[in-house]
Amino acid sequence: xxxxxxxxxxxxxxxxxxxxxxxxxTEDYEPAFLQAIPEALQEIGEIANSPEKPDFPNxxxxxxxxxxxxxxxxxxxxNLNSACTDPLMQxxxxxxxxxxxxxxxxxxxxxxxxxxxxxxxENTPGESLTPEQHTLLEDTWKSFIRGGANxxxxxxxxxxxxxxxxxxxxLQFEENLLAETNAYELHLTLAEELSGLPESIKEAAALTARxxxxxxxxxxxxxxxxxPFMKYADNxxxxxxxxxxxxxxxxxxxxxxxxxxxRKITALRLEKARLLGYDTYAGYVLSNRMAQSPEEVNHFxxxxxxxxxxxxxxxxxxxxxxxxxxxxxxxxxxxxxxxYSNKLKQARYTLDDEMLKPYFRLENVQQGIFDLARQLYxxxxxxxxxxPKYHPDVKTFEVYDHTQQFLAVxxxxxxxxxxxxGGAWMxxxxxxxxxxxxxxxPLVSLVMNFTKPTPDKPSLLTFxxxxxxxxxxxxxxxxxxxxxxxxxxxxxxxxxxxxxxPSQLMENWAIExxxxxxxxxxxxxxxxxxxxYIDKLREAANFQSGYQCDRQLSFGMVDMAWHSITAPVxxxxxxxxxxxxxxxxxxxxxxxxxxSTTFGHIFxxxxxxxxxxxxxxxxxxxxxxxxxxxxxxxxxxxxxxFRKNILEKGGSEHPMxxxxxxxxxxxxxxxxxxxxxxKEKSQVPDRL
Numbered sequence: 146x147x148x149x150x151x152x153x154x155x156x157x158x159x160x161x162x163x164x165x166x167x168x169x170x171t172e173d174y175e176p177a178f179l180q181a182i183p184e185a186l187q188e189i190g191e192i193a194n195s196p197e198k199p200d201f202p203n204x205x206x207x208x209x210x211x212x213x214x215x216x217x218x219x220x221x222x223x224n225l226n227s228a229c230t231d232p233l234m235q236x237x238x239x240x241x242x243x244x245x246x247x248x249x250x251x252x253x254x255x256x257x258x259x260x261x262x263x264x265x266x267e268n269t270p271g272e273s274l275t276p277e278q279h280t281l282l283e284d285t286w287k288s289f290i291r292g293g294a295n296x297x298x299x300x301x302x303x304x305x306x307x308x309x310x311x312x313x314x315x316l317q318f319e320e321n322l323l324a325e326t327n328a329y330e331l332h333l334t335l336a337e338e339l340s341g342l343p344e345s346i347k348e349a350a351a352l353t354a355r356x357x358x359x360x361x362x363x364x365x366x367x368x369x370x371x372x373p374f375m376k377y378a379d380n381x382x383x384x385x386x387x388x389x390x391x392x393x394x395x396x397x398x399x400x401x402x403x404x405x406x407x408r409k410i411t412a413l414r415l416e417k418a419r420l421l422g423y424d425t426y427a428g429y430v431l432s433n434r435m436a437q438s439p440e441e442v443n444h445f446x447x448x449x450x451x452x453x454x455x456x457x458x459x460x461x462x463x464x465x466x467x468x469x470x471x472x473x474x475x476x477x478x479x480x481x482x483x484x485y486s487n488k489l490k491q492a493r494y495t496l497d498d499e500m501l502k503p504y505f506r507l508e509n510v511q512q513g514i515f516d517l518a519r520q521l522y523x524x525x526x527x528x529x530x531x532x533p534k535y536h537p538d539v540k541t542f543e544v545y546d547h548t549q550q551f552l553a554v555x556x557x558x559x560x561x562x563x564x565x566x567g568g569a570w571m572x573x574x575x576x577x578x579x580x581x582x583x584x585x586x587p588l589v590s591l592v593m594n595f596t597k598p599t600p601d602k603p604s605l606l607t608f609x610x611x612x613x614x615x616x617x618x619x620x621x622x623x624x625x626x627x628x629x630x631x632x633x634x635x636x637x638x639x640x641x642x643x644x645x646x647p648s649q650l651m652e653n654w655a656i657e658x659x660x661x662x663x664x665x666x667x668x669x670x671x672x673x674x675x676x677x678y679i680d681k682l683r684e685a686a687n688f689q690s691g692y693q694c695d696r697q698l699s700f701g702m703v704d705m706a707w708h709s710i711t712a713p714v715x716x717x718x719x720x721x722x723x724x725x726x727x728x729x730x731x732x733x734x735x736x737x738x739x740x741s742t743t744f745g746h747i748f749x750x751x752x753x754x755x756x757x758x759x760x761x762x763x764x765x766x767x768x769x770x771x772x773x774x775x776x777x778x779x780x781x782x783x784x785x786x787f788r789k790n791i792l793e794k795g796g797s798e799h800p801m802x803x804x805x806x807x808x809x810x811x812x813x814x815x816x817x818x819x820x821x822x823x824k825e826k827s828q829v830p831d832r833l
Contacts, residue, residue, distance in 0.1 A: 153177035153218050159533055161543075161554050163588055164221045164574055166535040171233045177218045178241045182248055185212035189251075193258035201269055201278060204261045205285050208252075209631045210580070216632075219245065220574050227319075227566045228558055228592050229536050235320055242312040250305045253292030262289055277797035281631050284796075287433060291421060300420055307417045314410050319566065319749035321401040322742075325394040326366045327563045328401075331374075331387050334361035341379035343499045346370075348599045366391050367561040368568075369596040373498075373607075375483040388480035392738035396719070403742040404718040410748055412713035427708040430754035435642045435761070435800055439709055442757050446705070449760060450698050450728065452823045456691025461731050464489055479732045490688055496681040498607045504678070505611055506668040507559065507595060507604035513664030514618050517654060521784035522626065522792075523547030526555065536562075544625055553577075553625035556590040559604070560597045568745070569593045569613050571620035571648075577627035577635045587636060589624045591617050603668060608682070612655045619648035628793040635795045641755040643800035645762030646769065647792060653770040656683050657778050687822035694821065697760055699729040703740065704747050704756040718742065765804065767817035772808060 152168040154177055159165050188211040197203050222241075226234050252258065266286045271279060293304040332354070333339065339347050339362060350362035350370065357363060364370045364387060371391055378384050395403035411426070418429035427439040436442045465477050468485040477485070491497045518524040525545045532541040532554060542555040556574075561567070574588040593613065598604045606614070620637060623644075629635035637644050654660045658679045665674035706725035707714075714721050719739040723730070726740075746752040769787070776783045790807040805811060 163532050166533040174222050175237050181215040181218045185215040199261040199264040204265050209633050224572050230564045243309045246309045246312045253289050253294050259294040307413050314406050315749040318406050321395050325401045329390045331364040341377045346373045352599050376487045384480040395742035396739040411707050425709045427754040453691045453694035457695040460689045460692045494681045494685045502605040503667050504665040504674040505606040509664050520779045554588045558592045559595045561594040571617045576632045578632040579630045587624050589621050612652045615651040616648045619651035623647045626792040627795050629795050634797045639796040642758035642761045646765045649762050649766035656686050690821040695729045699726045701757040708754040764817045765812050767820045768812040771816045
């Protein structure tokens with residue numbers, strides 16, 4: 146019998162050279178990495194030791210192309226480690242991540258390579274480069290400086306040690322959060338305990354119980370289970386129990402506690418920043434963002450807070466008063482907020498998720514979003530069954546332009562699993578770029594955690610899930626429509642505080658009647674969504690916008706607090722967090738609750754000192770959508786301009802230049818405040 150060939154180490158003989166998931170075994174990854182890393186090092190060495198005079202093609206462009214096999218193996222492995230992991234994969238991640246960090250360090254700390262980059266950077270006339278090449282040169286130079294190229298001796302050794310340990314700690318944070326989320330279940334066996342819950346939620350909980358071999362109903366800490374329980378369950382003690390389980394994840398005295406990991410991560414990030422000459426990690430991060438300093442970010446957050454907080458306080462009073470009218474006599478707690486807020490929303494607007502869900506069948510939502518992309522950008526989506534998948538839930542689509550030119554492969558993965566991280570995200574198995582003059586198109590993946598179908602009903606989405614789909618699809622468009630030469634500047638490889646513009650822009654269509662009318666029909670009767678429902682959706686669009694803004698700002702504030710420290714944090718993690726969030730706090734403290742221990746965006750994602758970017762991008766998207774409102778929400782000329790100047794350009798030029806080219810001016814904060822109903826309370830400067 147012949148030895149089995151590792152499919153990761155062979156050219157992918159699949160449609161569009163997609164990963165051959167059905168042939169890949171978990172044990173294939175480690176040997177693939179162990180071959181790919183030395184190959185990449187050899188390619189880097191050839192660039193560093195080249196006898197040719199350093200120039201843009203043989204140094205900067207060559208670096209962008211280097212390590213192709215390693216890039217492929219890493220993309221497949223780490224994407225699946227988030228979407229479809231197993232214990233061996235997690236073990237492999239812990240073993241391989243330090244090697245990858247060391248690989249990165251060996252590039253940036255290679256003195257010969259740095260000298261070549263420096264020579265090109267200092268001696269290449271700007272007029273000899275295209276805008277994309279100029280950006281790539283600038284970014285490469287910054288990457289070397291930020292990667293420790295100017296460090297020597299003990300400082301360089303320390304930098305290597307820090308970056309290696311940070312990669313390990315971030316992985317451990319992610320694994321702990323997944324394990325802690327999966328470990329808890331609220332198992333109910335009495336029908337009266339389900340009071341208030343819609344039938345669809347009870348059916349889903351019964352299905353979960355059957356899948357686990359149990360009687361009754363099981364509720365979990367996954368969003369499609371947790372969120373509706375908190376919103377609808379009449380049993381206050383059970384709401385409190387589930388809330389405390391959710392908010393205390395990774396803050397228990399067990400092996401999955403993330404508090405010490407947070408201390409270590411933030412202390413190491415500070416030390417790394419100090420080695421590179423920055424006072425704080427936020428200063429290090431923001432030196433390469435649209436918002437260029439911690440002071441600018443904090444100023445931005447505080448000004449938005451001055452508009453949102455008075456409204457948030459008023460909204461809390463309204464919910465408290467409504468609860469009292471409903472017979473509630475206790476102090477309003479966090480586990481009461483979603484329940485009474487939803488009841489108030491129903492009373493005020495006669496609108497509820499359960500009324501809307503029959504019109505939001507997943508398949509219809511998907512088709513509506515695909516049709517929107519066709520109307521705006523001329524895209525067509527063709528489901529195909531010959532592209533390998535990593536899980537039976539996954540669906541695959543070929544994406545074509547209006548000229549029938551192939552643009553991308555799109556994977557969709559919609560439902561929660563125990564081996565899948567929570568939340569929703571867009572990622573890529575391959576980024577668009579040009580190779581020997583050939584346009585290599587991207588392989589884009591959308592990963593969600595939507596409400597699963599039951600034996601009696603299809604997957605019916607909440608309105609929030611519809612907007613989440615639109616949001617992640619906006620990221621997908623950024624990847625699929627990319628038209629760049631270099632991987633490093635393509636698709637979503639943009640400033641973190643710019644990357645959310647395409648995604649948040651798409652959310653605006655969620656309340657547009659002209660779009661909803663095209664696809665939102667009752668899954669049983671085929672009846673179009675009633676006009677009054679659309680009217681109510683629009684009326685309710687700013688329901689508790691002050692509170693929602695405050696909540697987002699609180700996340701941005703705690704992120705900035707963790708990354709603005711000038712000495713390692715000695716106090717308890719929860720105490721540090723409470724102090725940072727104090728300005729936005731409106732509820733009594735809940736002992737044991739700690740948001741930071743689950744804040745994956747900043748501790749195992751890419752948003753450290755960057756969570757503010759969601760609000761920053763809201764300014765951009767509101768301003769951008771105001772042009773669509775002015776010209777028409779399906780206006781092809783406006784969409785073509787957004788495609789040409791934003792979506793196709795990726796990070797090839799400075800984002801503000803791209804935005805001004807699309808909009809004709811810098812973004813105005815006024816559009817966001819007007820859209821959210823906070824304009825009259827604004828003290829925010831008009832421009833970013």
